[in-house]
Amino acid sequence: MTIEISNVTKHYGSFEALKDISLNIPKGELVALLGPSGSGKTTLLRMIAGLESIEEGTISFDGSDLTDKHVNQRDVGFVFQHYALFKHMTVFDNIAFGLNVRKKRLRPSKKEIEVKVNELLELVKLSGFAKRYPGQLSGGQRQRVALARALAVEPQMLLLDEPFGALDAKVRKELRSWLRKLHNEINVTSVFVTHDQEEALDVADRIVIMNNGKIEQIGTPSEVYDNPASPFVYDFLGNVNLFHGRLHKGKLNLGYAQFDAPDYLDAMDKNAVGYVRPYQLNIEREKKSVDAIATKVYFIHSIGPKWHIELKREDSDTYVEVELNKAEHAQLDLTVGEVVYVRPKEMKVFIPEDFVI
Amino acid sequence: MKRKRRKKNVLPGFGLTMGITTMYLSIIVLIPLSMVFIESSKLGWQGFIEVVTSDRVLHAYKISFLTAFSAALINAVFGLMIAWVLVRYSFPGKRLIDGLIDLPFALPTAVAGIALTTLYAEDGWIGQFFTLLNIKVAFTPLGITVALVFIGLPFVVRIIQPVLENIEKEVEEAASSLGATKKQIFTKVIFPELLPSLLTGFSLAFARGIGEYGSVIFIAGNMPMNTEIAPLMIMTKLEQFDYAGATAIAAVMLVVSFLCLIIINLLQKWSRKHEMQGE
Numbered sequence A: 001m002t003i004e005i006s007n008v009t010k011h012y013g014s015f016e017a018l019k020d021i022s023l024n025i026p027k028g029e030l031v032a033l034l035g036p037s038g039s040g041k042t043t044l045l046r047m048i049a050g051l052e053s054i055e056e057g058t059i060s061f062d063g064s065d066l067t068d069k070h071v072n073q074r075d076v077g078f079v080f081q082h083y084a085l086f087k088h089m090t091v092f093d094n095i096a097f098g099l100n101v102r103k104k105r106l107r108p109s110k111k112e113i114e115v116k117v118n119e120l121l122e123l124v125k126l127s128g129f130a131k132r133y134p135g136q137l138s139g140g141q142r143q144r145v146a147l148a149r150a151l152a153v154e155p156q157m158l159l160l161d162e163p164f165g166a167l168d169a170k171v172r173k174e175l176r177s178w179l180r181k182l183h184n185e186i187n188v189t190s191v192f193v194t195h196d197q198e199e200a201l202d203v204a205d206r207i208v209i210m211n212n213g214k215i216e217q218i219g220t221p222s223e224v225y226d227n228p229a230s231p232f233v234y235d236f237l238g239n240v241n242l243f244h245g246r247l248h249k250g251k252l253n254l255g256y257a258q259f260d261a262p263d264y265l266d267a268m269d270k271n272a273v274g275y276v277r278p279y280q281l282n283i284e285r286e287k288k289s290v291d292a293i294a295t296k297v298y299f300i301h302s303i304g305p306k307w308h309i310e311l312k313r314e315d316s317d318t319y320v321e322v323e324l325n326k327a328e329h330a331q332l333d334l335t336v337g338e339v340v341y342v343r344p345k346e347m348k349v350f351i352p353e354d355f356v357i
Numbered sequence B: 001m002k003r004k005r006r007k008k009n010v011l012p013g014f015g016l017t018m019g020i021t022t023m024y025l026s027i028i029v030l031i032p033l034s035m036v037f038i039e040s041s042k043l044g045w046q047g048f049i050e051v052v053t054s055d056r057v058l059h060a061y062k063i064s065f066l067t068a069f070s071a072a073l074i075n076a077v078f079g080l081m082i083a084w085v086l087v088r089y090s091f092p093g094k095r096l097i098d099g100l101i102d103l104p105f106a107l108p109t110a111v112a113g114i115a116l117t118t119l120y121a122e123d124g125w126i127g128q129f130f131t132l133l134n135i136k137v138a139f140t141p142l143g144i145t146v147a148l149v150f151i152g153l154p155f156v157v158r159i160i161q162p163v164l165e166n167i168e169k170e171v172e173e174a175a176s177s178l179g180a181t182k183k184q185i186f187t188k189v190i191f192p193e194l195l196p197s198l199l200t201g202f203s204l205a206f207a208r209g210i211g212e213y214g215s216v217i218f219i220a221g222n223m224p225m226n227t228e229i230a231p232l233m234i235m236t237k238l239e240q241f242d243y244a245g246a247t248a249i250a251a252v253m254l255v256v257s258f259l260c261l262i263i264i265n266l267l268q269k270w271s272r273k274h275e276m277q278g279e
Helices: A041-049 A091-100 A110-123 A139-152 A169-185 A197-203 A221-226 A231-236 A326-332 B014-052 B055-088 B094-100 B109-120 B127-132 B141-166 B169-177 B182-211 B214-220 B230-239 B243-271
Strands: A002-012 A015-026 A030-034 A056-061 A076-079 A157-161 A189-194 A206-211 A214-219 A241-248 A251-253 A258-260 A270-276 A281-284 A293-303 A306-313 A319-325 A339-344 A348-350
Touching: A002 A041, A002 A189, A015 A041, A015 A056, A015 A189, A015 A214, A030 A041, A030 A197, A041 A076, A041 A157, A041 A189, A076 A139, A076 B169, A091 A110, A091 A139, A110 A139, A139 A169, A139 B169, A169 A197, A189 A197, A197 A221, A206 A221, A206 A231, A214 A221, A214 A231, A231 A270, A231 A348, A281 A319, A293 A319, A306 A326, A319 A326, B014 B055, B014 B243, B055 B094, B055 B141, B055 B182, B055 B230, B055 B243, B109 B127, B109 B141, B109 B214, B141 B182, B141 B214, B169 B182, B182 B243, B214 B230, B230 B243
Parallel strands: A030 A189, A030 A206, A076 A157, A157 A189
Antiparallel strands: A002 A015, A002 A056, A206 A214, A241 A251, A241 A270, A251 A258, A270 A348, A281 A339, A293 A306, A293 A339, A306 A319
């Protein structure tokens, strides 16, 4: 009962857009394909929809092979970043389009179509807009019309290509929580593409992180955020501080400081990088242990309830970013120029050979 | 009491550009056109009616408008197809064909007329095949239409091309994902988007066709009550130094053409109703 993607490969000329992708999407889930531009996420989505041909591998839905099925036979709803509404049709006609183009014997009656469209207008909170043209709507409204249009044909899969990419920050937030609710209400498997990690973490049941045509990691938002499988995922999901050092028998040595790296007990004198998120760092006034690094406070600013402290390492020219909450900040009472020690609460160490291709 | 404040336009230079526009249009278009009416008024109402309703002139009007209309119609169909081919497909020699489209614009109309007459004459390269089918092209209204098709083609193609290029691929993909067949995508999605520009191209080709003289005059044969076009009637009057008569015919053509263009414009406005912004 899933979308099954197995061993899918795609080239554009000599550029390999997708490299041997295999992925299962369970029925009813809302899955995000997350990655930077050029990572192949949109290509994969368009292949599921049938808008791109499949060179190698297969895509099946509920066990039936979709590979050679034309897009207009696939039973998918596709939502585009730039809405792709029919400009010359009213909102009503846009939503009814999918029903109106059906073969006569499958087409619902005029009355049924009207009922259905009005239902959908209600669902996307646009009742009263039926007679408007797309040109008369705001971006958020247009995207909701596009969504209603896709849902009108009662698709098995709903595919969304950066659906909120063209909208401003506030509308985007509203629409994505609304999409989450909508997905829970209707029985459909949804896949959406985004390059916005916050959006993916916020909305999706599962996140598929892609880079360079490959899947880096698949997991729930908390899994991928808390346990990134690769330096790329670490870097892509939020800010991260890098500590370059030598790894030897379970210890990462930076010269002035040393960290435990229990995953690498038998590593012998290798270059390695420690990854620490800004909120995983403590700031202390005195050096109490070997894993504290001397730094000088460089810049302090607040973002809403959080405080961001930028510190310059005393032993190198690199900067460290620390995130504190209000209480911590008040207690520390830092001043710019002061020398303090940062100590990681947690650290994940990767050896570069592992990920350099 | 509120004081009336002069509404300031955000863009500067309105006064200057509007002034130049009005003057330019007056000198180039309005004054010459009004001369047509002034000159023809010398005939008096009675004389005017007599000139413009004479059998020969009426027939010339009929020929002019009918041939221009059918030529514009033919161009609308085939121009759309040519634009489609040039935009949607890539093939060797595409740029060359694209360049050929403009040729009717560049070629002196008399040259075109002579070339077409030679080709379509009864024993001409193309004409001989029509002769086999017992169809005469040169020196008939059909020949006039052929010349006008030649002249009007670039209008339709050049106006549709950019619009077709600008239709987003995504819109078609959206229609396809909603289950539409290729035919439905064309008739329900692409064609309605093209219709306004198709009408524009049609009206330009039509307007050009009504006024065309040079290329038609050779292929028409200019037989009274058969293949005389209205511009030729004007020329004939001029050659007889009957300026008032010539302008009278011109005045009627002007009014009818104007009415035609208004109708086409209204059609266009109707087909463009979705582009209205706001309430």
